[in-house]
Structures are given as C-alpha cells and as structure tokens.
Amino acid sequence: MTTVSARRRSLLRAVVATAGAFLLALVLFQTLVWQQGQERQHQERERVVEHAASLRSRLDTGLSSTLYLANGLVALIRGVDNPTPTQYRGALRALHDADPRVRNIGLAPDNRIAYVHPLEGNEKAIGLRLDNQKDQWPSVRRAIESRSSVVAGPVDLVQGGRGIIHRTPVFLEDGDYWGMISIVIDIPRLLDYVGLAPEVDGIRYWLLGDADGSGGRGRLAGQGDVPADAVSMPISLPGASWQLLAAPVDGWRPQAGYVWTWRLAGLVLAGLVAWVVWLLIRANQRHRAMAGAMQRLNDELVMKNTELTQLSRHDGLTGLSNRRHFDDVYAKAWARAWRQRRAIHVLIIDFDNFKAINDRYGHVAGDACLIGGAAAIRRAVGRGEDLVARSGGEEFAVVIENADAAAVDLLAERIRREVAAALIDAPGQLEPLSLTASIGVAGAVPNGPDGGADLYREADGALYRAKRQGRNRVCWAESRG
Numbered sequence: 001m002t003t004v005s006a007r008r009r010s011l012l013r014a015v016v017a018t019a020g021a022f023l024l025a026l027v028l029f030q031t032l033v034w035q036q037g038q039e040r041q042h043q044e045r046e047r048v049v050e051h052a053a054s055l056r057s058r059l060d061t062g063l064s065s066t067l068y069l070a071n072g073l074v075a076l077i078r079g080v081d082n083p084t085p086t087q088y089r090g091a092l093r094a095l096h097d098a099d100p101r102v103r104n105i106g107l108a109p110d111n112r113i114a115y116v117h118p119l120e121g122n123e124k125a126i127g128l129r130l131d132n133q134k135d136q137w138p139s140v141r142r143a144i145e146s147r148s149s150v151v152a153g154p155v156d157l158v159q160g161g162r163g164i165i166h167r168t169p170v171f172l173e174d175g176d177y178w179g180m181i182s183i184v185i186d187i188p189r190l191l192d193y194v195g196l197a198p199e200v201d202g203i204r205y206w207l208l209g210d211a212d213g214s215g216g217r218g219r220l221a222g223q224g225d226v227p228a229d230a231v232s233m234p235i236s237l238p239g240a241s242w243q244l245l246a247a248p249v250d251g252w253r254p255q256a257g258y259v260w261t262w263r264l265a266g267l268v269l270a271g272l273v274a275w276v277v278w279l280l281i282r283a284n285q286r287h288r289a290m291a292g293a294m295q296r297l298n299d300e301l302v303m304k305n306t307e308l309t310q311l312s313r314h315d316g317l318t319g320l321s322n323r324r325h326f327d328d329v330y331a332k333a334w335a336r337a338w339r340q341r342r343a344i345h346v347l348i349i350d351f352d353n354f355k356a357i358n359d360r361y362g363h364v365a366g367d368a369c370l371i372g373g374a375a376a377i378r379r380a381v382g383r384g385e386d387l388v389a390r391s392g393g394e395e396f397a398v399v400i401e402n403a404d405a406a407a408v409d410l411l412a413e414r415i416r417r418e419v420a421a422a423l424i425d426a427p428g429q430l431e432p433l434s435l436t437a438s439i440g441v442a443g444a445v446p447n448g449p450d451g452g453a454d455l456y457r458e459a460d461g462a463l464y465r466a467k468r469q470g471r472n473r474v475c476w477a478e479s480r481g
C-alpha cells in the first residue's frame with residue numbers, strides 16, 4: 001500500500017512539475033511572440049514614416065518649384081511699363097511650358113480674369129470676376145489681405161475639373177493692388193511627379209488639402225476611409241496646410257496567419273520543454289527510488305551482519321558471551337594487563353550435580369536452570385565491563401581486570417550466594433528450582449603476553465578442588481594472585 005501511494009505521490013509530483021514547466025514555457029514563448037509582434041509593428045511604422053517622409057519631400061519640391069513661376073510673372077508686371085497683351089500672353093505661355101504640372105495660368109488685373117494660357121478649354125474663364133466666385137473668393141481675399149501667395153484647393157474649376165490654385169497678389173511699386181496671378185496645378189500630374197498613388201509598396205496613402213482655403217478638407221489622393229492610426233505628416237504651404245496620411249495595406253498588426261503560426265510553434269516548443277522536464281523528473285525519481293532501495297538493502301545487510309556477529313559471539317541459551325568470544329576478549333585482557341602490569345583474575349563457575357537436575361526434572365527444566373543460574377552470575381558480577389561467558393555445558397567463566405584479590409574474593413563469594421539464592425521457575429515444575437555452584441579462582445600479574453591459558457588452567461584446578469571439597473564453595477588456585 002505504502003509503495004503504491006508513494007508511487008502515486010511521485011507521479012503526481014512529476015505531473016505537477018511538468019504542467020508547471022509547460023505553462024511557464026508557454027507564457028515565455030507567447031511573450032516572445034508578442035514582443036516580436038510589437039517589434040514588427042515598430043519596424044513597420046518606421047518603414048511607413050520613412051517612405052511617407054520621402055514622398056512629402058518630393059511633394060514639397062514639386063509644389064515649390066511650380067510656385068516660383070509666379071515670382072517671374074510678378075517681376076514682369078512690375079518691371080515692364082504697361083506690358084502689351086502680347087507680352088502677357090508670351091510670358092504666360094513661357095511659364096506654362098516650363099512646368100509640366102501647371103494646367104493653366106491666369107492673370108486677373110483688378111480681379112477680373114483677362115488672360116489665360118492655354119486659352120483652349122479655358123475660354124469660359126475669360127471675363128470672370130474673382131469676387132463673384134463664391135467658392136474661390138475667400139482664398140483670393142486672404143491673398144490680397146495678407147499680401148502674399150495662397151495655395152487653395154482642391155477646388156472645382158470654372159472651366160471644368162478640379163485643381164489646386166496658387167494665387168499670388170501683385171502689388172505695384174507704389175503699393176497699389178494690381179491684380180491676381182492664378183496658377184492652376186494639375187493634381188494627377190503633381191501626384192505622378194511625386195510618385196504618390198493610393199497604394200505604394202504595400203502602403204496606402206491619402207493626401208488631404210484645404211477644400212476652399214478656409215480650413216475645410218478636400219481629398220487630393222487616396223481611397224476609402226483613413227484609419228485612425230495612420231501616420232500623419234503636415235505639409236505647410238503658403239496660406240494652407242495639407243496632410244499626408246499613410247498606413248500599411250494590411251494594417252499595423254502582423255497577419256493573423258503569421259501570429260498563429262508562431263503561437264503554434266510556441267505551443268509545440270512548450271510541449272517539448274514539458275516532455276524533457278517529464279523525462280528528467282521521472283529519471284531522477286527512478287534513480288532516487290533505486291538509491292532508496294539500495295540504502296534499505298544495505299541497512300538490512302548491516303542489521304543482519306550485526307545480528308550474525310551477535311549470534312557468533314553469544315550463547316543462544318543464556319545470552320552471555322560464548323566460548324569463542326571469551327577466548328578473544330580474555331586474550332586481549334591478558335595482553336592489556338601485561339602491558340599495564342596489573343593483576344588479572346579468572347573465575348570458573350560450574351553448577352553442582354547438574355546431571356542430577358537434568359535427570360530429575362528433565363532437560364527443559366535443566367535449560368531453565370542454566371538460564372536462571374547464568375542471570376544470577378551476571379547480576380552478581382554487576383560491572384558491565386567484566387566479561388561473563390558460558391565456557392562449556394554448565395560451566396561459566398568470568399574475567400576481572402583492575403581488581404585486587406580481596407575484591408575478587410568478595411565477588412566470587414557474591415556469585416556463589418546469588419546462584420544459591422536464585423529461585424528458578426522451570427516449565428512443568430510446580431515449585432521453583434534452585435541450584436548451587438562451585439567456583440575456582442586464579443589471579444596473576446602477567447609476566448608475558450601469552451600466559452592466559454595457564455591462569456585458566458589454574459582456575460580450573462581450583463574448581464576441581466572446590467568440587468572435591470564438597471561443592472557450593474569458592475577455592476583459590478595454589479598460586480593465589
């Protein structure tokens with residue numbers, strides 16, 4: 001169950017992390033797409049502004065070169081004393097022919113049109129009084145009042161069609177008003193010269209002029225509605241202000257197809273990022289799970305080893321050290337005592353008439369007595385650092401370091417009493433059992449590193465004597481240490 005829920009949890013963590021990575025990557029890529037769109041819009045605006053500026057510059061050039069013509073005519077009127085009609089017509093022709101954008105030029109002394117070139121097609125204009133032209137009079141009056149040129153238009157021309165009219169008032173040397181010079185500029189030819197069409201290089205253009213010279217708007221070029229976000233460039237002309245407007249044919253924003261392609265690409269990339277994140281997380285989780293399993297196996301192994309070591313060192317019945325462990329520890333204790341020139345004592349304890357216990361109460365009860373007797377020995381020894389071992393069937397051994405003979409003697413006696421006092425509950429027995437022990441003791445200050453076995457033998461000899469002397473007693477070896 002734990003494994004299943006742990007798997008579910010790690011799967012859930014991987015799903016959440018992957019979803020997070022996907023969303024993050026998606027937001028990042030979509031932001032990049034959006035930024036790129038903004039950048040494209042910016043670039044497109046710069047392109048349109050640059051293109052429109054070059055058109056405006058050509059428009060300025062085209063108009064001003066045409067308008068300079070009027071200055072020549074003003075010079076003629078002022079300079080020549082009473083010019084003849086032939087001289088006027090000659091000058092008008094020359095000026096008209098000099099500029100292909102000029103549709104016709106008219107002279108209106110005292111505001112009455114007297115000369116027009118070319119006459120053909122403009123006959124209707126001859127004799128007209130400018131102050132009778134409701135549409136055109138405001139611009140004429142403005143030119144006279146301001147004593148300077150005024151560009152008006154587009155206006156409907158008396159002789160038909162529409163045009164831009166450049167009016168220059170002529171004042172004589174004495175300051176008297178002589179009349180008006182009107183140069184009609186042909187709009188299509190002007191636009192052709194400028195290169196201004198409704199659509200150029202993917203950009204739509206509109207050119208708005210003063211309709212009547214009084215601030216109203218007349219369209220000189222362009223089709224359809226002008227978008228509110230079109231680039232607007234003012235064109236300042238004498239007495240008038242035009243406006244050149246431009247906007248991309250497909251609008252400022254990148255095309256929907258383009259945007260969606262990049263959005264889709266962002267989605268796919270975010271998916272790829274999420275997939276890589278998923279693979280990495282799962283690989284990491286598998287690695288960690290394996291490392292965890294390895295760790296658990298290792299811990300188990302260490303535990304088993306500890307158990308094995310414990311088993312290999314201890315007696316399974318009494319829990320005391322076994323003979324092999326006793327031999328190891330005793331050899332080390334002996335060497336230590338030799339190095340430190342201190343006394344070491346060995347006690348060998350043997351339960352008395354144990355065969356009779358076995359025979360009388362059975363082997364299981366005998367085992368219980370062994371366990372109870374061993375516990376009594378352990379209790380009596382007390383100090384944990386003193387080695388207590390089961391050295392044989394019903395025989396036990398104790399090693400005492402750092403103690404003098406008197407203390408050891410007391411200890412041996414305490415062991416004997418503790419064993420004799422123990423009341424042992426044995427399986428199948430109504431009454432507690434008891435037993436006694438005979439103890440042989442030997443002690444020495446080692447005179448070499450390997451004399452442990454001799455001391456043990458001496459203790460064993462002392463035990464033998466204790467048995468012979470009637471059991472349940474402590475006997476010291478002859479060479480009492």
Ligand SMILES: Nc1nc2c(ncn2[C@@H]2O[C@H](COP(=O)(O)OP(=O)(O)OP(=O)(O)O)[C@@H](O)[C@H]2O)c(=O)[nH]1
Nearest residue numbers: 350351352353354355356358363366367393394467
């Ligand atoms: N129940 C039980 N008996 C054991 C165990 N190990 C040894 N014995 C018995 O201990 C008895 C030792 O008997 P003996 O060596 O004759 O000595 P004893 O009867 O104790 O007599 P003395 O030592 O002379 O007092 C034997 O009967 C063994 O079978 C054991 O692990 N469990």
